Every structure is written in structure tokens, then in C-alpha cells.
Amino acid sequence: MAMTRRDFIKASAAASAALLVGINPGKAKTAQAATTQDVDKWVRGVCRFCGVGCRVELGLKDGRPVALRGVSGSKTNLGFLCMKGMLFHRIMYHPDRLKKPLYRERKDQPFKEISWEEALDIAAAKFAQAVKEHGPESVAYYGSGQCLTEETYIFQKVMRAGLRSNNVEGNPRLCMASAVGGYLTSFGADEPIGAYEDIEKAYCFFIIGSNMAEAHPVIFRRLMRRKLDKPQEVKVINADPRVSPTSRIADMHLQFTPGTDLALLNSMAYVIIEEKLYDEEFIKNYCKFKKPGKPVTDVGFEDYKAYLADYTPERTASLCGGNITAENIRQAARMFATSRGTMSFWCMGINQRIRGVWANNLIHNLHMLTGQLCKPGADSFSLTGQPNACGGVREGGGLCHILPGHRPVKIDKLRHQVEDLWGVPRGRIPKKPGYHTVAMFSAVNEGKIKAIWINCTSPAQSLPNCDKYRKGMAREDVFMVVTEIFPTKTTELANLVLPTAFHFEKTGVYGCTERRSQLTVKTVDAPGEAKPEVWIVREWALKLAEKLNDPVIKKCVEPFVGLDEDFDLPKAIWDEYTQKITAGRDNDLRGATYEVLMQMADGVQWPAPTKEHALKGGTYKKFVRGIDPLADKHAKDDKPYVFYGPAHKDAKLYFWLRPYKGAAEEPDSEYPFFLSTGRIIDHWHTTSMTGRIPELMRANPYAYVEINPKDAARLGIKPGDMVEVTTRRGKCVLPAKIYVGPMEGMVFVYWHDMHEDRMINRVTKDAFDPGSKEPEFKICACRISRVSGPKQLRPFIVQM
Amino acid sequence: MMKKLVMWFFMFILGAVLLAACTTPGTKEVAVKQKEMVPEQKAAQKVAMLSHPALSEQEKYIPCSECHARTTPEVYKEWADSLHGMTNVKCFQCHGTFETFQASPDELKCMACHPKETEHKPEGKHCVDCHLEHRFTAHK
Numbered sequence: 001m002a003m004t005r006r007d008f009i010k011a012s013a014a015a016s017a018a019l020l021v022g023i024n025p026g027k028a029k030t031a032q033a034a035t036t037q038d039v040d041k042w043v044r045g046v047c048r049f050c051g052v053g054c055r056v057e058l059g060l061k062d063g064r065p066v067a068l069r070g071v072s073g074s075k076t077n078l079g080f081l082c083m084k085g086m087l088f089h090r091i092m093y094h095p096d097r098l099k100k101p102l103y104r105e106r107k108d109q110p111f112k113e114i115s116w117e118e119a120l121d122i123a124a125a126k127f128a129q130a131v132k133e134h135g136p137e138s139v140a141y142y143g144s145g146q147c148l149t150e151e152t153y154i155f156q157k158v159m160r161a162g163l164r165s166n167n168v169e170g171n172p173r174l175c176m177a178s179a180v181g182g183y184l185t186s187f188g189a190d191e192p193i194g195a196y197e198d199i200e201k202a203y204c205f206f207i208i209g210s211n212m213a214e215a216h217p218v219i220f221r222r223l224m225r226r227k228l229d230k231p232q233e234v235k236v237i238n239a240d241p242r243v244s245p246t247s248r249i250a251d252m253h254l255q256f257t258p259g260t261d262l263a264l265l266n267s268m269a270y271v272i273i274e275e276k277l278y279d280e281e282f283i284k285n286y287c288k289f290k291k292p293g294k295p296v297t298d299v300g301f302e303d304y305k306a307y308l309a310d311y312t313p314e315r316t317a318s319l320c321g322g323n324i325t326a327e328n329i330r331q332a333a334r335m336f337a338t339s340r341g342t343m344s345f346w347c348m349g350i351n352q353r354i355r356g357v358w359a360n361n362l363i364h365n366l367h368m369l370t371g372q373l374c375k376p377g378a379d380s381f382s383l384t385g386q387p388n389a390c391g392g393v394r395e396g397g398g399l400c401h402i403l404p405g406h407r408p409v410k411i412d413k414l415r416h417q418v419e420d421l422w423g424v425p426r427g428r429i430p431k432k433p434g435y436h437t438v439a440m441f442s443a444v445n446e447g448k449i450k451a452i453w454i455n456c457t458s459p460a461q462s463l464p465n466c467d468k469y470r471k472g473m474a475r476e477d478v479f480m481v482v483t484e485i486f487p488t489k490t491t492e493l494a495n496l497v498l499p500t501a502f503h504f505e506k507t508g509v510y511g512c513t514e515r516r517s518q519l520t521v522k523t524v525d526a527p528g529e530a531k532p533e534v535w536i537v538r539e540w541a542l543k544l545a546e547k548l549n550d551p552v553i554k555k556c557v558e559p560f561v562g563l564d565e566d567f568d569l570p571k572a573i574w575d576e577y578t579q580k581i582t583a584g585r586d587n588d589l590r591g592a593t594y595e596v597l598m599q600m601a602d603g604v605q606w607p608a609p610t611k612e613h614a615l616k617g618g619t620y621k622k623f624v625r626g627i628d629p630l631a632d633k634h635a636k637d638d639k640p641y642v643f644y645g646p647a648h649k650d651a652k653l654y655f656w657l658r659p660y661k662g663a664a665e666e667p668d669s670e671y672p673f674f675l676s677t678g679r680i681i682d683h684w685h686t687t688s689m690t691g692r693i694p695e696l697m698r699a700n701p702y703a704y705v706e707i708n709p710k711d712a713a714r715l716g717i718k719p720g721d722m723v724e725v726t727t728r729r730g731k732c733v734l735p736a737k738i739y740v741g742p743m744e745g746m747v748f749v750y751w752h753d754m755h756e757d758r759m760i761n762r763v764t765k766d767a768f769d770p771g772s773k774e775p776e777f778k779i780c781a782c783r784i785s786r787v788s789g790p791k792q793l794r795p796f797i798v799q800m
Numbered sequence: 801m802m803k804k805l806v807m808w809f810f811m812f813i814l815g816a817v818l819l820a821a822c823t824t825p826g827t828k829e830v831a832v833k834q835k836e837m838v839p840e841q842k843a844a845q846k847v848a849m850l851s852h853p854a855l856s857e858q859e860k861y862i863p864c865s866e867c868h869a870r871t872t873p874e875v876y877k878e879w880a881d882s883l884h885g886m887t888n889v890k891c892f893q894c895h896g897t898f899e900t901f902q903a904s905p906d907e908l909k910c911m912a913c914h915p916k917e918t919e920h921k922p923e924g925k926h927c928v929d930c931h932l933e934h935r936f937t938a939h940k
Contacts, residue, residue: 082888695896795861
């Protein structure tokens, strides 16, 4: 019955003709096609995937998840979902779900199923042994921006105050650390000032280093809607070395040589000053100019102007290459400065760089220079990759240098505050920050870390230059616990794999990109013996206290002993975190109790110091008097904005004089191409979840290397040919996609694929920003060569 | 009007012939999925899938839009220029994959992003009865 392709084309042509005259062959008599009767209950929650924080409803039939939908009028997504958001219920009963604790003494042995009692006993014994024999610095926790806030908070509490180790890290180091560094050094406070609702008030969007159409599709939809509603008034500038689906709504695409964006940003500032488009009043009222160095020195506007003299549009255009001209730098600067409200959006293209913090500073400089902050439709807005990188890790103390409530661990006063609030002796938490991510896995390589707990993330695939670090994780003298829902490249290297509950199988809060905390309550039971992490940590800590004979460890979890793991336990942890730890901090969440969050379907934006304020939704815009209660509290004069951020005692915003600096590894004669990595809409991170949803895997079954047609023609590479991508770290072999996306001299590969041949982080570079310690995934040097014609490939997912 | 009637007749005959010949390899999986469908959907699915050339496993990894840009360029263009196309709402989100294909998406698919609209539609109507396929911008 199969038709030939020729037949198909003919049939398709007929079908098209039918459609044109209003007849749809597949739609005959579909009036009764509704299948909503398949759902008997809809339950509220938030999406499990990216940092947008889409409000969702999970559809249940007889208690089993069968569908997901948005909710019209939601504050974040306005009811829309992307394909990942509408399909994630499909993995909840996937046969690959981990259902029992698995253990092997040696990593070359097969796993065997064990009981939770045995598993927790082993985990406690191994960590206790490491602490006894090698000290607190020999143990580590590596978490995730996908963990609930309650989970990150309790893990880091046990690690820091219980085991006396600041080796608390998480994968947000790989994606958002440069944004944190940028916000803290420019504005004195982490996280965006504004919110998504600024999008509908903005007149200019400056999107740089972000393919938001694929990485944050629902937010991109809001931008697109705004552009379509006011096509002449609203301008969109997309600056990226690669043309992407995001470019589709752009009035101007600035395509620059990878790494030269720092010069581009300085040049836009040059034009704004040269053409006197800056906001003198805003600068005078709220800003200072800082020249980096030891010590940092205060300078003035004229020094800043003189500093920018090197960045004339003409010189910068020549440096940037691509399609950049002096005139389009001028045009972009004018659009940015003169619009009634300009929002910048960026993500990994800016953050995953050895000068990621500087690049963040330079974007903020443009907003300060033009006064495009705090007013409606204006903001310098960093997009976030994970659902709880902001709420859980940045706010909850999930990185080696910060305690919960935005407190740097090295500041005695703030550290002692936390020790007092936890009721543990002063001095219990070490002053010295722990290992940052690359340093942590280097320490694993060197055998300095003897026991590591990896939670809800897969560093064996997601670290740059991952082969180097997989060697360390494979060491027999490194005990590795992994808490997961599915087998991953990292569970392959573990001694102990603990099955955890998934979203909607446990209760907790996610805090998305716009400072919004949303509660998802347990709705369905986890499969098999999978458990919520908060239960796992509590029980593990109690065993640790016994094995180390240390009552302070027990003290860390004492308030939570005996509480029901499905609701009361996470609630008690949230209460401790919000009522004690965030009190008086810039992310004050005291008003956002579980009771309030249950009432507030769209959650609450901090600061929300009181229930009354939280019940109004919290704070849409920080630092603005009349909107932000903390701005009113800290006000000392009549000015409308109060920049009370904890990192700038003078309550000023800082311009930073940051020069252009290129990548850690630029192309040369041996490795003549730039290699950049990124994301695709159908997949998320390491595909351990999206790869198990057939529709998503089918849509993008394997990674390919995008090559500019001119480069492909020069090298004799045709679409689908197998191409070797070689860097100084190794090589991958992938099919070619010939596409006017990456600029000439640059290739691009998605990083999701788990297959050893196509796992691009095997060849990326692990150089990192000296400030934020975030690695430069976005740029390294490579060479490419055709190895064969097209080959049949199959998608690949790790099985246990 | 006559032209439309002729086309309807042609499609009816085509559908009947294809339904009668429903014995090709690979249809087993489709049959399982059809348990959840109403009879009209089953018929529509069979018509649509059996008029599609057989695809190898490898070909099933090619996005629908890649072939349809060439084979049904009018449909492709409608989608590509629509809000769905601009925001990367892909074929499979409404129509499923080769195995789960639905020519006319069931309401749950629309509801994922348009929950309110699916509730206020007229009794007995399906979304695509009123909204233009692949354009969605206006009522028919």
C-alpha cells in the first residue's frame, strides 16, 4: 500500500489544492472530536523546564497524569506553553524511571538494588569516613537549578553547618554566574529589576547572545506579539554571531565575530555620548563611574568618555567583522537610547564567556547611560536557563561563595547571622568559600574530594571538556552519590543511585527569572520507591550525626524530624528559609508563606516582606518608590528610585570601564574555526527527560554541526555529510547542516546529544571567567573536515 | 459550489479505498493509538497516513516541515507565516508524529495553549471548524 515519493508529491499537491478551495481531507466531520473528557481534574503548578516559570495545569484521569495546559491570563506565560511544557507529563510513568536505590562498591561492577535503609547508611558512612580521614574539604555537593528551593536550602545547610564544608555548588555556575556577577557589580543587587510585564510596555528590544525563540519560546512569543501589535513603533535589535529563529522578528541583525561583542557594547555607548543621547539627570542622581584595578578607583563621566574613545563605530565595525558597519552601530545606539522604554535580553551568549561579567556590566552601562531602568518598559533583563536557578540556587545559597538570602559567606557578620538563626555555634560555617564548579571537579580529578553528592544534574555531560572530568568521576577512590529520576551519563559513573520524586510528585517552590516564587503541590505518587530529596537529606543527616557523633549535624535537621515528606516537611523548610533567613534581606519572602502561595496562582515576586504585599503579587519592579516597599523603607530623599542593593553601601549604580577582550581560545592556522554551542527548542539540557518523550526525540533526534554554506562549499561538505569537529581536547563526528545561520568561519553544535560521537562538551574548552568562574562554552577553536557521506544515525539515550 | 462537491466526492472515494486497504506494515501501532479516538478521527487519520508514502525509520527523523516545504508549499507557507510558525509551534505539537498522526488535532492539543478559547467555543464545534488551518488568524 506504500506510495512512491512521486505519488506522494502528486497526492500532496492534490491535497494542497483541496485545502486552497476550502476542503480539508483530514478534517471531515470532526465536530465531536473533543477529548477533554479524558481529563477529570486539572491541578495547578509551574512548568518543570526553563527559567520562564510558565504556569501550568496538569490534567489527571483517575489520578494519572494525561495532559498539560496553560492557564489564560497567567502572569508569566499568558496561557501559552512550548512543546516541552505541554508534554512533560509523558515522562512521569516512563519505564526508565529509577524506582529503587542502586549500589555498587566498585564502579566496574553492576548495580544491585538495595533498601533505602542500606542506601542511606552507605551514603552516611562514606561521607563520614571522608570527613574523618581527609577533613570537611574532602566532601562536596553539586546541585541544580532544577531542584526545589527547599531541597537546595536543606542540602546546603547540612553541608555547611553540619559537615563544615562550603563545597556547595550547582550547575547555575555553568549558566548564570556571570549574570549574578554583573548585577552585583553594576547594580549592587542580584536579579533583574523589572519583570516580564515590561515587555508589553517596551518600544525597543535589544537581544544579545540569546536565541530566546528556542531557549525561552514563551517569552519570545510575548516579544513577537508586542512587535506585531506595534510594528512601526517597536524596534527589535538582535546581536548574535549566528542568525537564529530569534532574528525573525528583528529590525536589525548585528552579526559580529564571536567574542567582539564587548567592543560593540562600548561602541554603542560611544555613540550615545557623542550624539548626546544620554540621560544626564539619571546619571547625576544615581550613578558612579568605577575604574577596575587594585584598588578600584572612582572616576568621572569625562574619564568614561575618554575611555570610550578607542571604540569609534568605524574602528569597532572593523574589529567586529560580520555584517557590522559603523552606521548600523549608530542606528542601534539611537534606537536603544531614544525609545520610550528599552529592554535588553541576554543569556548564555553573554554569560558563558571568560569575560561574561564584563559583558554583563557593559549591557548595564547602556541602561544607566540612557536612564532605561526602573521606568515602565525599560530593564536590563538577564534570561535564566533553569526553573529554579534564581529562586533555589542564587537566593537559596546553592553556590560555594554565597549563603542563603544573598549573603557572601566570607563576610563575618552575615555568616554569623546565619549561624545564629540556625542555632549552630559561631565558626561552624567556614569563612573560606568552597570549590567553584571547575575547581570542584578538578579536585575530584586530583583525588582531593573523596565523596561527592550530585543532585538532579549530569556534569558528566554538561561540564566543558567533560572527558577530562569524567576521568575523575570514574576514580575508584571517589565515592559518588547521584539522586536522579532517570539514568544519565553521570549515573554511569556513580556508586550509589538514589531514585527521586519528579515534579508534581513532591511539594515545593520554584523561583523563576523575574523574582517570582510559585508553589507546586504534590499531586501524584512517585513510582516505585522514589522519594523527595528533602526526605533523603533529612534521613541522611540523622545518620551522619550518629556516625560522626556530632549533635550539630542533627541540629540542622531537628526542626524537620517527624514531618510528613509530602507537604509538612517542605513547608517547614520553606518557613525557616523565608521567615528567618530572608527577613530583612533584599529577597525578603516573609509574606510568601505556603498559605499565601496556595492562594496566589501566579505566585509572588520578591521583595514581599508582608502577607498584605504578597497577596497583591509582591513587587513587579524593584527600587521604585510606591511599588517596592523596600525602596520606600530605605528612601532618604524624594528621588523616585532607591538602589538599596546589599552589595553597594552607597546605594549607587556603577558604570564599569571594561575593555574589549577576546576569547580564551581564538582560531588560528591549525584550528581555523570558531566553535559555538547552544540549544534547540525541542530539547532541554542533557535530554535525560526530553529524549524520553518520543515526539521531542523524533523532532530532533541527534545533534548536527551547522556550517555556513560558503565554508561548506569551500570544504566540499554537503548536507548530511558526516563531519569531524576537532579541537585541542578531542573530536566529535556529526552530520552537517548547511545553513546561513553561523557566520563564515564559525560552526555551531547543540549540546543536548548523549551519544559519545556527538556529545559536544567532550571538545569544548573549560576556561572560565576569573570573576564569575563560569566556563566559556560559547567559544573555542576547532577545525572541521568531511569524513563520509550521510550515514544512518539513531537517537541515543543512556539506559541503566 | 460544484467544484467543492466534486472534491468532496473525490476525497470520500479516496478515503474509502484507503480504509479498505488498511493492512500495511507499521499500522499496528497506529491501531493501538486509535483506541482513544472517535470514529471520525480514526477515519481521518487513516486517510491521511495511508496517503503518505511509507517512510523508513531514518526518514521518520526528518521534521515534517522539511519535506512539506517542498511537497505542500502552500500549507508550509501558511504555517511558516502564521503566529505558530513564527513562534516555532511545530507540526507534531498539533498533529502528532507519524505513528500518532491526527489530521485534525484533538481539543487537548489546542487546549495546551488556548485553554480559555477551547471553553468558550460554540457547542458541538471543534476549533478547526472556525479557525483557518495553519493560519489561525480569523474565523472561516
